[in-house]
Amino acid sequence: MKFEFQNPTHLVFAAGALSRLGEVASAHGKRALLVTGGGSVKRSGVFDRAVSSLKLAGVSVVECSGIEPNPRISSVIRGAGIARSEKCDVVIALGGGSTMDASKVIAAAVLYEGDPWDMFLHGQENVHVPASALPVITVPTLAATGSEMNCGAVISNEESKVKSFIQANCLYPKVALVDPELTLTVPADHTAYGVCDIITHVTEGYFNGVEGTPLQDRFAEGVILTAMEWGKKAVADGSDIEARAQVQWASVVALNGWVQIGTDAAFPVHMIEHTLSALHDIAHGAGLAVVNPAWMRFAAKARPARFAQFAQRIFGVPARPGDELGCAIEGIERFEAFLASIGCPLRLSQLGIDAALLQQYAQDTLHIVHDDQGRLPGCPPMGESDIVDVLRSAL
């Protein structure tokens, strides 16, 4: 085990914390670019409450609305343009993962003269990893992405149809203002997709990390068990603030680096799903619900002991001496049953995706990230035909 870690984000977690936005933001700037997605924060009144809090604290507000799901580089360029011309000195993301991801990249793009797409890590040469960005404050309205307390972002290029990612220390939000009340209006389906996203963030490290991280294993299992227990309640009753808070908290933890620390994890399931949602406008968490179990059946053969541990510790499947793979498969089946029970899709057909482009999904995935043998990193690494096979098994 060998690693470095530093997450400087100041986390403020409380029901009702939105009312502190102005106080929190005024420590970092006087003129905020307030970034939002669709109209839901306006319909719910959250936008107006945010603006009131900011103005009360003497922070003026410039609006950048309309960040789409699977946010586009063109939206980033538009937001950076507004921030620059309006001389904003702080970027506030009020929304879900798309809004937060776009906000981070806007904050870096404001200070970068070139094409912001240069900052992305999709296998190209001469990546310009940003060294500075405007301060960012994240106010998540959805429990899913974990973007609120990490330094990564995923953005799509609508021209090249590439969904790529960025990671840079300057993108850690100064403050993550996490108010579970803001998730009370999220509909059941997107609540469920969020739960799947949370779980998948930790299964990636759990199944694709190095051996010899027993404490991190326990942390990952803790996130999975908590997200399952409380996610089910949040889907069943969206007004259950206790369930919303627990799921929101699991979302923060699942991708702020604490759980994956030292695992040197790869994210093959995310990489494959990104390709799907770059070409089809599907919800990321729904895509993960389809890809993850299919990938698990593939990967379990290479690492049955680890998948058997998952089955035993998460679902209480009895150990089967001499048949670890059988135990592993039972765990995967139970995981699928859980996902189905909260309303997640399990087949590509449920997402409107058929077999026509399987090869292209595989090629696009490998185009974005591959090891020196051209394979998708993970345990085990995947060639093009492996990716096609996994997706075909999920048709």
Place this chain on the structure above:
Amino acid sequence: MKFEFQNPTHLVFAAGALSRLGEVASAHGKRALLVTGGGSVKRSGVFDRAVSSLKLAGVSVVECSGIEPNPRISSVIRGAGIARSEKCDVVIALGGGSTMDASKVIAAAVLYEGDPWDMFLHGQENVHVPASALPVITVPTLAATGSEMNCGAVISNEESKVKSFIQANCLYPKVALVDPELTLTVPADHTAYGVCDIITHVTEGYFNGVEGTPLQDRFAEGVILTAMEWGKKAVADGSDIEARAQVQWASVVALNGWVQIGTDAAFPVHMIEHTLSALHDIAHGAGLAVVNPAWMRFAAKARPARFAQFAQRIFGVPARPGDELGCAIEGIERFEAFLASIGCPLRLSQLGIDAALLQQYAQDTLHIVHDDQGRLPGCPPMGESDIVDVLRSAL
């Protein structure tokens, strides 16, 4: 659940990381006060390796050795005097919890004109919580205290016989350079005391925190299970670097704030033990091994469900519907058996402590910290007679 959290420490964790000390320190200062405890780091060659690394990176070294176990405020004053007269601009702690705690307070005391004891939180009025300190780098040589990545310190006043604590944001180390190789020479008994310290850091929050923190419960259980599994191996074979690394990592996590986050935990077992080790020069972890199980038997009556959860999840004790307390007690017995199995004491008599001063221990504890009804905070709060009873049960 409602909390704020920020831990800015840069964690560098690797076997062999000591060789990077110079590189790491040179980013924070050019003249280091190198603080050490007894002579063990000199005998082992670790001191010389540290000095070499620092000099190679252009960092000059001023020595402050002889920080005693249960470090004294007079040592802090001595260290601050050296740092001031030698114009040190960074403080490096190379040692165990005592050395790291003293180093943090030295770093603050250098910048404070008054009596450093003013900065401590033992129920007195007009506490001077420090707002600034020299940068601190921690290099732990023992897996126990967790001081390497948090902003607290415990110091004894040899005149008043008070062992008090300090907590301030400026005391977060800039870097925690954690090299499990440095713990290879720790003898079996102190390895075991360290394991007990690690476990007790998380049981405090687990048993004395608020209700409704299921994810934090899982994290705490993860630390306990990992510390038990790998602690046993480290005690059995001190040269097992894998076991040393896992225990060291558990030590960092157990008190860097991640596990206790949002639990609003009290630390009654630590408070009672501090009184014992202020009056008797016993190892902190050994004192905890005696006090914690005795306290658990007392506290389980007030919170049997939580102790039954501990019994079930840590030791696999079967649930006993209708007899949660019975299940809880079985868990505590198994915990005692574990502590005994790694060589920890379980009775005060093993520490050379008899019944003569029980009343004084209780009064001293309550003098340092008490709620507005004069009780020691915890679940349940303890009056003087409760503390006496708990200690008497451990004679």
